[in-house]
Structures are given as structure tokens and as C-alpha cells.
Amino acid sequence: MLSRTAQNLYWLGRYLQRTEHVGRLMRLQVESLVDRAASEITFGWRRIFGALDQAMPTTDSTFPVSDEFVLADAFTLADYMTFERQNADSIWSSFHSARENARQIRHCLTEEFWGCLNLAWLRVRDCDISEIWASSPSRFYRDLVADMYTVSGAASSTMYRDQGWIFLELGRWLEQVQQLSATILAHEAAISSERDVTDADWFSLLRLAQADEIYEESFGLSIDPMLVYRMLVTDRRLPGSLAKSAARFQEKVLDAGNGPDEDAVLALQQGAAEVRSKVEQEWSSHASRVEGMRSIQNQALSLNGLVHSSFFSYLLP
């Protein structure tokens, strides 16, 4: 497969996953605006910005907590995270990047995959925050996430399982590892710097990974951070867990086979194995969890570089 095509597929996988992830974060956040306390809403924003490695556009000491201000501010922050073109992590930017990558390789995508993706993009492209705020913002994010599932389903049920599929999946799973570890890290960081953390904060984290119902079924309504952690990180039966994502990423690395730079490929395979074994460790304390997530995040960044040097931008003979 042409290296640039593989690179487009890889980034298509990453940006689609990122769009879905930010969509889910935003859906939870705008839902919390309806009935949650101002402090809880602030905690949510802090977690979103932290998960995307961005500074909150305000300072800790001056951050207002009155209901009116929080709700008014939510409009601006939601706009920034949803439609702001200058924000590379906004839903609009991520989806636009996904679609631009897809457009460059649409000859490698199935008609169904491209069609679903393009239609979903058209629904987002011309929207703005006033329009969605005037009706039901949570519905916009819910529909967006549903669109992402449809796009992903169209890809999964129609794409031929060749090299192209491997690189699409490689991007998707690495993004998942990066996003979930970053979100957990941001959650931990917000815990250490904020007011007392409520069970609702932990449940929203579970909801983000579609793990709230299964947690309730398994452990009831009382929150034990260690159990939450186990479910999100080490439980491979959960489709969005870190353990599952890291395992799928490693599988795809092995499926991709050898590239022209054997040393880079070897380093990539070793790195993928290390991340996988790391997420399967037991971290009992808050400090070790933070350290572990940070280490996984750094490793995910270096794996991204290794994917590139192994298959896309290797040195020519």
C-alpha cells in the first residue's frame, strides 16, 4: 500500500475516534448543565480541557462559580470545543481533518463508508453554537456520537480486511489509548486540585466509556475509585477500556508486518507490548495511577512517531 494512503487512513482512524471522544465528553457536559451544581460543571470543564491537554481559558483563583455565570460561560466554552476552527481539538476541526484525510483516499474507502462519513460531516459543517443552543445541545452531541457509530459501523461492515483496514484500526486504537489515558489523568488531576469529588463525577467518567451500567450491575451504586479504575483500565471485556484498546493496537501492529525500516518496526512492536503490559498492572494508589497514566500517555506519543518512521516517512535508500 502507498505510504501516504496508509498515513491518511491512520489519521482518518485517529480523527474519527477523536471526534467521537470529544462528542461524548461534550454530551456529558451539556447534560450536566441542566441539573448539576456549578462546582460540578466547573469540574467537568476542567476535566475536558485537561483531557485535551489544553489550559482552561480562566485562572483558578478567579474562576466564577455562580450559576448564571457558569451557564453563560458554558455557551462560550461549548462553542470553543465544538465549532472553533482555531481549536485543533474542537469537534469541527477533528471532523474536518477526518474528512480531509478521507477525501484524499476516497478511492480506498467503500462507497458506504465514504457516504456515511460525508453525510455526517454535512450535518456538522454548517451548524453553529447558537443554532444547537436554541434547541437541545445534548441532542446535537447525541446525534453526533450516533453518527460516529454509524460511520464506524459502515467501515467495519464494508471495508476489505487488507492493509488499509489495518492502518485505519491502528490509528483508531492508538487514539483510544491516548484519549482515555488523558481523560483519566485529567480526572485524577481535577480530583487533587478541586473540592471533594462526588460519586457523580466518577459515574460521569464511567459513562464516558459506556461503563456506568455494567458497573452498577456488578458493584451497585456505591463508588469505589479502585473498582472504577479496574473497569476502565484493566477490564478487557469492556470495549472502550484501556486494556482492550492497547491489546487491539498491539494486534494491529503485528498485522501490519514488516516495514522498510526494520529497527523502527521492532521498536514499535516492543513499545506496543510494553503499553499493553503496563495497562494490565495493578496500581493501587492515586499517585501510582497518575504516574502510570502519564507513562502510558508518553508512550502513546512515541508510538505515534514509530508508526510514522516504520511505514510512512522512512529513509529512502
Add this chain to the structure above:
Amino acid sequence: MEFESYPLSAEIYDELLFPDGRPRPQGRLLWRYLRSLAPDALTRIQETVANTFQSEGISFTVYSEEDIVEQIIPIDCIPRVLAASEWEQLRVGLTQRIKALNKFLADIYSDWKIVSDGVIPGDMITGCPQYRVEMRGFSAPGDTWVGVCGTDLVRTNEGFHVLEDNLRVPSGVSYMIANRAAVKNMMRRVFRAHGVEPVEHYGDELKIILAELAGKQDPSLVVLTPGVYNSAFYEHAFLANEMGAELVEGRDLVVRNGHAYMKTTTGLKKVDVIYRRVDDDFLDPLVFRPDSTLGVPGLIGAVRNGDVTIVNAPGTGVADDKAIYTYVPDMIRYYLSEEPLLANVPTYLCRRPEDLEYVLDNAERLVIKMVGESGGYGMLIGSQASRQELDEYLADVRERPEQFVAQPELQLSRAPCVVSGRLQPRHVDLRPFVLTGNSVRIVPGAFCRVALREGSLVVNSSQGGGGKDVWVLKQ
């Protein structure tokens, strides 16, 4: 849908109707079908067809000073119908024309006979910026310099005329196929009743001629595109998909030891044939423009060695220069000893003093064009220009007459289109695609361009033009 208020005129040929309102024989079924539709039904068909293009992202790119905008190409849902006999006339005429043009190109880059024999002035060829001295002595496979040609035809009351031959990187064939898919689905019964020739196999035909020109059964084939911001990128991706070829940019290719390779995830892979959609200027910075980042250093060397085949060959643009165009009938007589089957539009070469004088005296009745421009740019339609615009343009013509040609303002034929829920006539042209490998192959269909603005004669997509499906009848 009634035709009572549909304007007809004896001066302008209508593709569907005679001037007295009767349908032409080839379009009778379509006419009946359109009459049977309620006005809102036709509007619905038009909207659905247009929405198909939107949802499938069938687009082209337009450049403005501020932005690069991806636009959906406008499509009109009413097809243009050509009788089998009309198509046959075009087919043989186009075949004759491409044979002569290929012989001309082979000649002017080697023996120079047509100049030696006094048919065409040599300085017209060497003075053309599209004549590539770097290609002198090059021998294209089977002397086929032009594998893919898109010829623009217009129809008047006097019949078909060739407006120009696009011999460099002609585009529009993907819209021909997309138009067909969209319209066929919405007009299934009438489509079936008409007995329409298929066009969907164009990609297969293109692949065949590329393999023939490469001299290999199953060559490693790529489509070379300038990239996603090129106006015809949709088409490049479409054709790569149709042929199962890789869609590459210059940065994906390298030349090593005289061989062309593409960069793959497993290393370098040899390339046998390149269907290029990049202009000559940008193909190889070592030979043409040194600042090109779209090309491949060393590519022309590999092409000259015969290691890789490139279609169309570099240097073909000289034969579609607007001044050289006037000599195509002479080329046909010279190389084929035949009379041209398709007429040129009468053209005045401003480099000739008598022609220049005529152009200056009759500019209001002429369309004046710059020889090196395309896409509807650099031209002036005398009847639509103000006195000041005319004076300024003619001053330029006086200053460098060799850069201009002029043609009478033709009354391009019109075809019915759905405009604001009503049937309205709009001017159209026709671009069939002529493929040449071991033989000439023409898929029976064309991209019909439509000047969607009322009264406009400019059909180019970049200037507000749209497209129509073309139904070539089997019988």
C-alpha cells in the same frame, strides 16, 4: 410539465425540439415523459439528483483570492439525447482527428516534416510555450503522444464544430459517469425505453489503453495528481478507484537508477505507467520548472529511457494551442490524405495582418481569445463587452497580435433545463473523451457542459457552468 412557454427560435438549435415545438425523433420518448410529469415532480427529481451530488461529495475546487472552496458541481436532471447516427458521425470524425494530432506531435518532435513541407510555419510551433524542446527526439510508445483527449464540440444550425482539442490533462469524465448514475436512477423507465449506450466502463477502457501503451499485460499503474486542492481532485480519485490504481502525488514517487518507484509501506515499488493529471511545467523540477514541488526529480529522464510510460506525454499542449488549432484540418489532409469529417470553428489568426484588421474592425461580433489561456479565462465576447472593455482588450491585441485568435460568436445549441421549477433553454457544449492505445476507443457518451446563467455562452465549471447527462441511443 408543459412546453407551451418554453422559448424556441429558428436561429438557435434546440437539442430536444424543432423550432415549431415538435420533438426531435431521438428525444420523442423523453419529451413525452417530461410532458407527463407534474411540475413539482420534475422539481423533486431535480432536487434529488442535486442532493445525490451533495451527499456523495461530487465536487470540484474553486480558487478565490481569500479561500479555496470545495464546490458541488451543479447538475441538471434532463438528459441531452443523441441519435446513434449523430454519434457515429462524431465517432469517426474524432477518430480521424486524434490520429492526425498524434502524427503531428510525433512529427514535430522528430522529423519536422510538416514544417519542411510548408504546411505550418515553424515559428508558430517553436514560439508556442507548450512546445517542449526537452522532448525533441523522444519517441512515444506507438507514436501515441495523446492517450486521453477531451474534445469540445458545439452544435449550431449548421451542425457540429470542434471548438478545441484538450490534449494535456482533460477533465470531466468522472462527471459524465456521475451524471449518468444520478439521472438513470431517477428516470429508470424512460432510460430503459430509450435504449441508451452505457458509459460506466470508461475506467476499464482507460486501463486497457494504459496497459497497451506500457506494453505490459498487468502494469503497475498510478494516477499522478497535484493533490487534494486541485480543482479536479475528485476526478483523479474517481479514476484511480475505477482502475484499481494507486493515487499518487509527486512526493510519493522517486526515481532511482533511471527507474520510477512509489513509496509503499513495505518499501519502494516499481511503477510502469503513470496516468498524469499534473501539467508539464510541474512534472520534473530538473527539466521544467525548478520550483515545482508537485513533480518528481528525474522523471523525464526515466520517461525518455522508456523505463516508465507517461500518459499524456509531456509536450502535447502544443497541439491544442488555439493558434495551432486552426491547422488541424490541414494536418488531417497532410498526414491522412483525407478531408476533415468534423469542421473547425472559423478562426482568425491575429498574427496575420489581414486577419488582425478584420478582428479590429468587427470585434463586436467576435469572440477573441488568448492562445495560451483555457477554462474560459482571457477571452472577450464582443457583443457582451462595454466600449471601454473592448478598447482596452483591443489595445492588447494590437500590441501582441500573435497572442490572440478570434472566432465568430456562435449560436451554441440549447437544451431544456430545470430552472426555478420551470423548463428553460440553456446553451450547451459536448466533451467526449477519446482514448488511444493500440487503437482508438471512444465510450459512447460525453460530459455535456451547460451555461446555467441565462443567455450565457460560458459553460466552464469554474465560471458557473454545470453538467448534464448525455444519452447516446443504441439505435
